[in-house]
Amino acid sequence: MKYTFSKDFFWGAATSATQSEGTVKNDGKGENIWDYSSKVFNYRFFEGVTTKDTSKFYTDYKQDIQNMADINFNSFRTSISWSRLFPKGIGEINQAAVAFYQDVFDELNKKGIKPFVNLYHFDMPMDLQELGGFENRKVIDAYKEYASTCFKLFGDKVGYWFTFNEPMIPAEAGYLHDRHYPYVVDFKRAAQVLHNIILAHCEAVKVFRQENYFGKIGIIMDVIPVYPRSENPADLYAAEMADLFYTRSLNDAVLKGKYPEKLITVLKEYGQLPEDIRSEDIELIQQTKIDLLGINYYRPRRVKARESLPNPNGVFSPEWFYDNYEMPGRRMNTSRGIEIYPKGLYDIAQKIQHEYENIDWFVSENGIGIQDEENFIQDGMVQDDYRIEFLQEHLVWLHRAMKEGSNCLGYHMWTSVDCWSWINAYKNRYGFYRLDLETGEKTVKKSGLWFKQVVAENGFEVQEKIEVI
Template identity: 30%
Template sequence: MTTNFLWGSATASYQCEGAWNEDGRVPSLWDTYLHDNHLENGDIASDHYHRFKEDIQLMKEGGHNTYRFSLSWPRLITDLAGTINPKGVDFYHRLIDECLANGIEPFITIFHWDLPDYLEQRGGWLSKETIEAYVTLCDLVFKEYGQKVKYWTTFNEPRYYVFSGYFIGNYPPGVHNPQQTISASYNMMLANAEAVKRFKALAMPGEIGIVHSYGPIYGVDDRPETRQAMRDADNYYNNWILDTAILGEIPQDMLAKLAGQGFDLSFILPEELKTIKQNTVDFVGLNYYARVLIAPYETGETILAINNSGASGQGSSKVVVREWFEQVWDHANSEFTPWDTEIYPQGLYEGILMAHKKYGVPIYITENGVGAYEDVSGEVINDQFRIDFLNDHIDAIKRSMADGADVRGYYVWSTMDLYSWKNGSEKRYGLVALDFDQDRQRKPKASYYWYKAVCQSNGETIEATRQYRQDYFSMLTIINEETNEKERDEDVFS
């Protein structure tokens, strides 16, 4: 690893901040959707809004030198007229300043899904009015925080956001409309270019990129029809974000296929394509959780079934895009989480090299982690499965760098347990445990101490494991002294 490699963890505003109606914040589309449907919500979440100093201290003590977080749009701008909320602006000044005071580099995502509901009621990302409002937000945050922040990203996972909201329909606004999916996707990528344009016009001192939900494409075999399905799937999952943001080019074969299927593309204007071409990102953030295994489409209608229910729905995911491809899950030969997420570190190694070869821009792994049901009631939280997962994926990054990839940072998802969208708070990702029933008490897991040693050793995992054991047993000694228990449970490392 390079000496200036960024080691940190990541959160998102709606998933961790809470304080949903405090200090001038207005509702987001998620607030409205979850409240109206009487679903578990992020009203309090991890209470990061009130406890960010405690959380940043834990990051510092955990060896982090960077923190990736997002800005809450409805906390900053409260209406269609663009009214700025000074308390919201001040909150992020305090958060950024606290990071810098503790030697932690802020890595900011401008939009991580919490669109103000006042914009959603006007059409959301189907409306170009939202693009204008987004540029106004960018202008505000660049001017407010631009002298403190070096790393900016325009969007977190625009593909996942749009497809979940407009195509699969399992996230707000909860519709299944392919034409709207195409329109919203285009508008977000145009907004990305407009944000980059504004960033450059202001001559900001830092760098600006985009964060993508990266699914490296694999085929079930090497038949010509499988290779074509893989290309269509790559356009669907990756290329319309990465090609557009990095190269300034929407994949032409994808547009031709959509037009051939009768979709209306007349909203794509030549002057907008010029803006996209001229305003490309400086780097890319890749969020990696799993590869995507593809088989050729055979017959039938589009099926978009995603497992948001954990173990009770394991094996229920099914994705068929009519006349494009079928995604398959090889449960017989791979390991999966209860949410049908394959654990496949080799996909990160190969995916990084794919992206490096194709795009040649700096890469940050902006999310990587594993969600699980966990019992966090005890004094000791042994999440050895998470340590194994992170170790194997960090090793994949190191191997990709040894083979020439320009990777500059790694962020564990997530800093602490948080609200995991439709999966609720039972799906835990954090290095730090939260008791959601007892005043959000923070409690570092075994993985926190292991990752601390990884950060401090700059990715030397053998030394990291040795140091982690020492730190972890020191913690156990303190716990045992406090509870008058003298024995250590050596089995936590078995």
């Protein structure tokens, strides 16, 4: 069966500055929280690999972009490193960074690859983190100035801007669940960080509108669709609460212009409302509209009613209202320990279509990370049929959603070339190109050649119909 997409569909991949650029001597880059934490808390990182040892995009960008062109990318998302452009987060601009990003965007455009540029991908400049990061409203002002500078410097080269990648993660992983620096465990502080990130997003959009830059501006959301164990009211309530905290808290604020009333009620009941929310904040959130939504999808969240009462003296968290549920027979990516569920992408598309005014959107990340991928090398190429199967299944469900009216404009896989992946470093590989960690050589995988043909034909054919039920 043949699955065909529109001729102007965005095909490509995504990465981030911290995960791909690396550093070289005298590049002028300032330290960000990942440079700092991968060094000072090195034991938290797989095999101790730091941000210095990423996929060398800073030096290899011309060849990397040629590699993208070789497999027919027409678009590519990356981020600007705030601490590369402003080594201290504010103040003096690093002119070497300006030249680098101008060259990157020029090279992409020259190759017919539209730059999708994200302003913030988890990488707070260390000088600003020492002021409190997004807990401190002064950092919102610093981010606004950073965004404005990026628009001025690169606005003639970039038509698609995104304020944040997965804005929930810096709040949840950095201030509640002890995964990212600064390793705080405090729900109220996490909620304040999320609120201030939403304000920073709104301020950047406001600047973009006021200065009348060409192109579109949006945000990249990490969406984990929630599924209850059963139709039992207790399980349904668990799913409602998981969705309320981890999805609607952010999506409703950005896409509907207001926080969910139920969320406010719950946080008041438990004394967890952020300390600093002002009337002008609420007005700004109400007034802010985006042009384009990116959706990162990797896995579902399955939940059930809690089987025990939470510790009343423990740290308040969304997990007070549900337990995770491991569905029997679920299909797993054992390398990462997460479920593979292609239909989740269709369910997200349905939610956007019916609950969020069918806004224009695209798949900004989707992919599969596999450990020990060198075991699949034959004749010098990674034979990653598992990745091709993964992509096919997700694209079939996406195709169905689009046929039913969802305004999806494109699909970006994570990622183009194997990159450093936060605390997992290079444990799992995601790219269309394999990175040899010893030589730095980048070689196309079987999935890259498959993707090249997909883009050339604006679709693909499968011998057996993939079940879509």
